[in-house]
Amino acid sequence: MTRWLLLAVFALTGCDGAPTYSPGVVAGLNLGAALPRGFLFGTATAAHQIEGGESNDWTDWEAGAFPDGRPHIRNQDTSQIADGSWTRWPDDLTAMRHLGANAYRFSVEWSRLEPVEGQWDAQAEANYRAQLEALRAAGITPVVTIHHYTFPKWVAAKGGWEWSDPDHGISDAMGELAAHLGERFGDLVDLWCTINEPNVAVYEAYLWGEYPPGVQDIGRMAHAYVETMKAHAKMAAALRAHDLVDADGDGRATSIGLALHVAIFEPASASPLDVTVAGLTDDVTNELVPRAASTGRVRLEVPGTISIDEEVPGLKGSFDYLGVNYYTRYYVRFDLSDPALSKQYFAPGRLTSDLGYETYPEGMYRALVRMGRWGWPIYILENGVADATGASRPEYLRAHLWELERAQAAGVDVRGYFHWSLVDNFEWALGSFGRLGLYRVDTTDPNLVRQPTQAVDTFRQIAIEMGLTPTP
Amino acid sequence: MYRAPQARATGRRPPRGEPPLTSFYEERLSTVARTAGMLAPPPVLEGAMMKLGLLRRWLLLAVLGVSSAAAAEEEVAPQPPVRNTEVALTLGAWSASSAYQGGRSGALFATGDLEARYVFHLLALEAGLVTQLPFVPNGPGWGVSALARLGVSTGRFSVTAGALVSFAPSPAPAQVLPSLSAAVRLGPTVASLGLFDRFAAAPARLSLEWHELGLGWVFPLGGEAFGRIHVAPSWAVELRALAFSLYGSLTVIAVAGIVWSPEVTP
Numbered sequence: 001m002t003r004w005l006l007l008a009v010f011a012l013t014g015c016d017g018a019p020t021y022s023p024g025v026v027a028g029l030n031l032g033a034a035l036p037r038g039f040l041f042g043t044a045t046a047a048h049q050i051e052g053g054e055s056n057d058w059t060d061w062e063a064g065a066f067p068d069g070r071p072h073i074r075n076q077d078t079s080q081i082a083d084g085s086w087t088r089w090p091d092d093l094t095a096m097r098h099l100g101a102n103a104y105r106f107s108v109e110w111s112r113l114e115p116v117e118g119q120w121d122a123q124a125e126a127n128y129r130a131q132l133e134a135l136r137a138a139g140i141t142p143v144v145t146i147h148h149y150t151f152p153k154w155v156a157a158k159g160g161w162e163w164s165d166p167d168h169g170i171s172d173a174m175g176e177l178a179a180h181l182g183e184r185f186g187d188l189v190d191l192w193c194t195i196n197e198p199n200v201a202v203y204e205a206y207l208w209g210e211y212p213p214g215v216q217d218i219g220r221m222a223h224a225y226v227e228t229m230k231a232h233a234k235m236a237a238a239l240r241a242h243d244l245v246d247a248d249g250d251g252r253a254t255s256i257g258l259a260l261h262v263a264i265f266e267p268a269s270a271s272p273l274d275v276t277v278a279g280l281t282d283d284v285t286n287e288l289v290p291r292a293a294s295t296g297r298v299r300l301e302v303p304g305t306i307s308i309d310e311e312v313p314g315l316k317g318s319f320d321y322l323g324v325n326y327y328t329r330y331y332v333r334f335d336l337s338d339p340a341l342s343k344q345y346f347a348p349g350r351l352t353s354d355l356g357y358e359t360y361p362e363g364m365y366r367a368l369v370r371m372g373r374w375g376w377p378i379y380i381l382e383n384g385v386a387d388a389t390g391a392s393r394p395e396y397l398r399a400h401l402w403e404l405e406r407a408q409a410a411g412v413d414v415r416g417y418f419h420w421s422l423v424d425n426f427e428w429a430l431g432s433f434g435r436l437g438l439y440r441v442d443t444t445d446p447n448l449v450r451q452p453t454q455a456v457d458t459f460r461q462i463a464i465e466m467g468l469t470p471t472p
Numbered sequence: 473m474y475r476a477p478q479a480r481a482t483g484r485r486p487p488r489g490e491p492p493l494t495s496f497y498e499e500r501l502s503t504v505a506r507t508a509g510m511l512a513p514p515p516v517l518e519g520a521m522m523k524l525g526l527l528r529r530w531l532l533l534a535v536l537g538v539s540s541a542a543a544a545e546e547e548v549a550p551q552p553p554v555r556n557t558e559v560a561l562t563l564g565a566w567s568a569s570s571a572y573q574g575g576r577s578g579a580l581f582a583t584g585d586l587e588a589r590y591v592f593h594l595l596a597l598e599a600g601l602v603t604q605l606p607f608v609p610n611g612p613g614w615g616v617s618a619l620a621r622l623g624v625s626t627g628r629f630s631v632t633a634g635a636l637v638s639f640a641p642s643p644a645p646a647q648v649l650p651s652l653s654a655a656v657r658l659g660p661t662v663a664s665l666g667l668f669d670r671f672a673a674a675p676a677r678l679s680l681e682w683h684e685l686g687l688g689w690v691f692p693l694g695g696e697a698f699g700r701i702h703v704a705p706s707w708a709v710e711l712r713a714l715a716f717s718l719y720g721s722l723t724v725i726a727v728a729g730i731v732w733s734p735e736v737t738p
Contacts, residue, residue, distance in 0.1 A: 269615030269640035270568045270581050270604040271647065272673050275721040279570025283720065287572055303719055331613070333644040345644050347613075362610075366577075373574040 077431025562729025
């Protein structure tokens with residue numbers, strides 16, 4: 001009887017105990033002091049967004065070289081300059097040292113390493129190797145992302161995530177890329193992130209049509225999603241086979257995971273249709289990947305549309321950690337006119353970023369507690385705010401760190417926090433609109449000087465509390 | 473030829489040699505057809521009306537056919553309408569949640585539901601207003617749904633159809649959904665089905681009512697239970713609970729309230 005009463009109470013309340021963020025409380029705390037020794041505290045970037053001078057499917061997307069013939073970037077911006085980090089990476093390193101960061105997550109650009117199928121570029125490899133060596137020399141642990149949204153043009157020409165040749169498809173090609181990187185950089189890298197945000201990658205490219213190849217087809221989205229999991233499995237296996245050097249002396253040559261975009265989805269109202277589509281969106285976005293890595297099967301069910309249940313060899317056991325990219329919360333409304341049967345909105349009356357995203361630090365706690373239930377150690381691989389003035393970033397950073405510390409105190413094994421981003425960068429389809437950098441970069445300045453925003457001092461203070469030593 | 477409804481109601485077959493029964497409905501419909509014929513348009517509109525003629529005739533036949541059937545039922549078995557005029561106001565709790573690995577995410581709302589039905593002769597007009605207010609701020613938002621249905625209510629059956637409009641905090645747009653409620657008397661029980669009729673929420677349901685108690689199934693996995701206790705002439709206390717799971721989401725609603733039914737006495 002008691003059990004049924006408890007069940008009834010739980011069904012009626014149904015909540016997961018979200019804490020309420022209080023700016024007043026956070027302002028007086030010495031954030032960072034409670035974080036454990038070895039906690040990675042750093043920043044994150046992606047090659048296409050900072051290097052400049054790329055030539056890949058995204059540069060075609062920018063230039064209108066896809067079949068629809070139109071450019072797809074806001075204000076027709078291009079990534080050709082970005083932050084110039086391909087050559088100015090020493091400036092980035094100086095910025096990291098000034099922050100006191102002990103870790104840096106960045107991606108390698110496949111189109112630079114293998115511009116033509118089967119032909120590896122030694123100069124590009126040397127450039128990345130020099131960056132990795134410099135990071136190690138500065139006491140900064142590198143976390144290398146292998147795929148961050150972009151494909152070489154030759155891969156895009158074969159279909160990108162839909163390159164499904166049974167003898168040699170996209171997952172095989174990405175496995176070979178990972179093997180190559182494991183061999184070449186394994187002595188400097190232990191922490192590998194195979195794919196950045198496979199969920200967002202397939203939504204944007206195959207459901208919303210905002211990223212190349214600009215498809216709006218939920219069925220193709222679902223199959224691309226499965227391919228990302230196959231690719232991850234093959235990349236993980238390849239890294240374990242080819243990176244045999246323990247670079248940081250912790251007794252393990254590799255620690256492999258991916259970066260999952262985790263969002264909080266609330267139903268826009270108590271309507272069962274809103275609750276249902278919010279739950280389905282949540283499941284496909286937040287649960288599919290960890291469930292697949294836990295069971296070895298990709299299960300994707302959209303009522304009346306998609307039913308996939310496929311075993312992926314090598315997927316089970318492929319995670320050493322789960323990377324979480326957390327930004328915001330969405331309100332989900334049932335909408336028959338949308339290919340996903342729903343549309344997403346931001347809460348009215350809340351603090352928002354320049355991109356309109358709600359600032360919802362409580363979501364960091366909720367995301368961590370929830371993802372912690374899967375049992376893997378967690379790294380926050382991205383968290384940040386678009387803020388052109390830089391005025392709201394200090395509190396954003398502190399509030400999210402506070403929620404992270406609360407989750408850790410609640411027993412979640414969180415091992416790192418990477419702020420997005422080190423420098424302002426090329427924000428994909430939004431071009432230069434979103435300014436997310438701790439350091440401001442004016443792309444009209446020929447020297448592309450990294451100028452600190454207010455949050456740099458906040459970051460440094462937290463680093464000092466952690467026992468790290470920022471340079472003056 | 474017109475036969476007394478009672479004869480039809482007994483199911484008596486005509487004796488051999490007697491001319492076949494012309495049904496009451498056929499009688500009514502032939503009257504309708506004649507009426508339609510008398511409403512011929514003036515010559516200047518004849519061309520346009522010719523194009524609409526078939527549609528008009530079918531619509532007219534359909535509407536009058538339903539009303540004829542309803543009237544026939546009244547004549548066959550004079551009983552109080554399956555659905556009477558009434559006003560119900562209930563208050564309670566509404567939980568909406570969805571499952572994930574090892575937990576649920578959701579919220580608890582206070583809900584208020586005002587529903588009214590007006591039955592005039594055979595015509596039934598139903599309207600309702602359902603609200604949900606979250607107990608905890610900074611989670612899922614409030615909601616208001618308004619519904620309106622129009623139809624008939626006879627001694628044997630009732631059916632009303634209309635629309636449900638739901639509002640949520642801006643910028644989420646209003647949602648418009650169909651709403652249907654139907655009931656048929658089967659001896660001492662009433663079977664009913666509905667689409668988005670209960671609390672403007674249950675996507676589909678099938679229920680059985682016996683006297684003042686009811687039990688039902690809610691699509692795809694769920695149920696409802698309700699009961700009324702008469703406390704005074706025309707007044708009753710109503711208790712109602714509904715729970716259903718829809719693709720991983722769980723909605724649980726429990727309310728209590730009062731019902732005023734001027735034509736019903738305990």
